[in-house]
Amino acid sequence: MSEEKKPQDPSIEEHLEETAPAADRTMNAEIEALAAEANDTELSTEEVSGNATTTTEAPPAETTAVTEEAPVEKKEVPKKDYTVLSKEELIAELQLLIKNERVTDIKDQVEEINTLINAQFDAAQEEAKQAFLAEGGNIIDFRFFSPLKKEFNEVYYEYRNKRQEFYERKRKDQNANLRERQDLIEEVKALRNELGGAESVNTTFNKFKDIQERWNNAGNIPRDRYNLVWNDYYFHIDAFYELLHLNRDFRDKHFKENLDKKLLLIERAEELGAEPNINKAFKELQLLHRMWKEEIGPVAREYSDEIWDKFSVATKKIHDARDEKQKEVEAVWVQNLEQKNEIIAKIKEVAQDDIKAHKTVQAKIKKVEALRDEFFKAGKVPKENNEETWASFKEATKLFNHKKNDFYKSQKKEQYDNLAKKQALVKIAQEHKDSDDIPGTLDVMKRIQADWKKVGHVPRKDSDKIWKAFKEACNHFFDRMKDSKKQANAGEQDNLEKKQALMKTVKEAKMTGERDADLIAIKAFIEEWKAIGRVPYAKKNIDQDFNKVLDGLFKQLDIDKKEAELIKYENRMSVMVDSDDERAIERERFFIRKKIDEVKAEINQLENNLGFFQHVADDNPMVAEVHKNIARHKEDLNMWKSKLRKLRMAITESQKVEEEETTETEEAEETSDS
Known part of the structure; x- marks a missing residue:
């Protein structure tokens, strides 16, 4: 655009003093509105570091594009842990x-x-x-x-679908905006023909300003078409201004208004250099560049380079501050990277240790879980290290998981070995269950039962099945042994009548209310009951009836429930041992030991389950319930152990009596012989 030289070119500062007050107020209001808008649409650190839309080098001409498109107003969504x-x-x-x-x-x-x-x-x-x-x-x-x-x-x-739909709409909108801008360029071309026609310059220029306003509101276009369209538009804008030389005063007035507005933009850009909030300053700077490029027209050529240089200097100051801020952020990312690498090294160290017990595995699982939580809390790392760090973390945890799985596989092999041993014991039991040699077979059965206890756990899916087969074979033999002794029992009917009479006496007994005296009386009833001896097998339930009567007496006493249960159990075991019902004794012993093993297993399982709640407070309802369950099982375990001791004491006492009776018989025989 050719311009006539003035006798004296005023400086920018002098020209600013000549600015119309009304134009000042209007432009200042626009800048204040921009500042408020920038404050509402503050960029995040990631956006600032990745956004490079502002040019800090002076363009070759006033019409050079500064940004490729209007900055997107991205809302800062707060992040949580x-x-x-x-x-x-x-x-x-x-x-x-x-x-x-x-x-x-x-x-x-x-x-x-x-x-x-x-x-x-x-x-x-x-x-x-x-x-x-x-x-x-x-x-x-x-x-x-x-x-x-x-x-x-x-x-x-x-x-993902919403995001895809958003970018699809954006693509369609940008293509529509492209067509609209191309139409506006054609309208600018048409205005050049009107300048020489019947239309007045003012009328034509008003049409031109309307085109500019519609251009500014048209929206973004595809990035790959941006420079071509903008250069085309400003080429025809420049040509339009060239034709305005026919009305130099009108053109100079317009140039002056544009200069006033751009000087105010420079002033605001310089103020932003002192803004402590870098994100806010950078965001508003983007908007200032948009106004400079899209909303304000050209100025006289003698001012063009100078004002652009001043605007670029103010822009560079903000960019430098932003770059410095980004360096601080990247330094934190480097620290996070070092922390994550240390965590990965610790996980690998845990994975390298030998695993020899289930408790060791559980402890290591907790440790790896804690390290995993630390890893995720450590924060971002530099983008170029992100994939490598994540891959190393996954590899370390995978290594630990393989080590853990190998341990449990070895445990599984041991369980299958135990299964083979128990299957061999089942075979022996089944081969001897129908033997006529009762005493000899009894020794075999006792031996394989002892061997069974020494064999460890088998796979859970086979546990019940193998136990059932072994128990049935053993029970079959003991049932036969019991049947063979039925005819050898004498006086059982008399014992039944005695026990029936004693039960009647106990039912009619009245407690005195003195705990110790009443307890002695109850124990005396029990001892008398035990001394009577066995009853016919078909009437063996009389012992259960007697225990029910005892329950009624115990309820009248201020006695602990567990103590009462053990007293009754001691009586029942004494009766069982005195009856020489070895099958029943063995069955009871197996039953108690199995119960002890089951309760222990339940306690271990519950304690292991607590490992899954390591980050949950003890007052959590679910955790509290697990603790209560463990306490109940431990009480049950103590009860079963006490019963096992009572059973052993009854057996020992019976053996002692038998030895004394045998000794007395032998002494009597020796006396008779002499």
């Missing part, structure tokens, strides 16, 4: 983000949630696989399904 949330809570948080926020504002939050919840699902799958293998399953048959995983995938796909 997602590492402490459960799978259910993470899904709920994702649903809330999708419902209340724009998909373009929550990318970082969604990706963090996706990473965390997938890590939790991986851990759950690994745990399920471990349990499956521990049960003897084949890895080929392992399948894992989680309703929560299905629910998360549905929510995550909803986010």
Whole structure:
């Protein structure tokens, strides 16, 4: 554009003093509005570091584009500590983000949630696989399904679909904006023909300003067409101004208004250099560049380079501050990287240690879980290290899981070896259960029962089956042994009548109310009952009836329930031992020991289950219930152990009596012979 030289070119400062007050007020109001808008749409650190839309070098001409497109107003969505949330809570948080926020504002939050919840699902799958293998399953048959995983995938796909729909709409909108801008360029071309026609310059220029306003409001266009369209537009704008030389006063007035506005933009840009909030300053600077480029027209050529240089200097100051801030952020990322590498090294160290016991495995699992939580809380790392760090973390945890699985596989082999040993004992029991040599077979049965106790655990799926087979074979023999002794028992009917009479006496007995005296009386009844001896097998339930009568007496006493139970049990065991019912004795012994083993196993399982609640407070209802359950099982365990001691004492006492009777018989025979 050619311009006539003035006698004296005024400086920028002098020209500013000539600015119309009304124009000043209007432009200042626009800048204040921009500042408020920038404050409301503050950029995050990640956006600032990744946004390079502002040019700090002077353009070759006034019409050079400064930004490729208007900056997107991205809302700062607050981040939470997602590492402490459960799978259910993470899904709920994702649903809330999708419902209340724009998909373009929550990318970082969604990706963090996706990473965390997938890590939790991986851990759950690994745990399920471990349990499956521990049960003897084949890895080929392992399948894992989680309703929560299905629910998360549905929510995550909803986010992906919404994001895809957003960018599809954006593409269509940009293409529509492109067509609109191309039409506006054609309108500018047409205005050049009107300048020489019947239309006045003012009328034509008003049309031109209307085109400019519509251009500014047209919206973004595809990035690959941006420079071409903008250069085309400003080429025709420049040509339009060239034709305005026919009305120099009108053109100079317009140039002056544009200069006034751009000087105010420079002033505001310089003020932003002192703004402590770098994000806010950078965001508002983007808007100032947009106004400079899109909303304000050209100035006289003698001012063009100078004002652009001043604007560029102010811009560079803000960019330098932003770069410095980004360096601080990146330094934190480097620290996070070092911390995560240390955590990975610790996980590898745990994985290298030998595993020799189930308790050791559980302790290591807790340690790895704690390190895993630390890893996720450590924060972001430099982008170029992100994939490598994540891969190293997964490899370390995978190494530990393999070590853990190898241990449980070896445990499984030992259980199958135990199964083979117990199957051999079952075979011996089945081969001897119908033997006519009762005394000899009794020794065999006792021996294999002792051997059975020494053999360790078998796979859970085979435990009940193998025990049932062994028990049936042993019981079959002891039933035959009992039947063979039926005819050798004399006086059992008399004993029955005596016990019936004694039971009647006990039923009619009245307690004095003195605990110790009443307890002595009850024990005397018990001792008298025991001394009577066996009754016919068909009437053996009389002992149970007697115990029920005793229950009534114990209820009248202020006596601990456990103590009463043990007194009755001692009586029952004495009767059983005195009856020489070896099958019943062995059955009782096996039953108690099996109960002890079962209760111990239940306690171990409950204590292991507490490991899954390591991050949950003890007053949590579920955790409190587990503790109560453990306490109840320990009380049961003490009761069963006490009963086993009572049984052993009864057997020992019976053997002692038999030895004394044998000695007396032998002495009597010796006296008779002499």
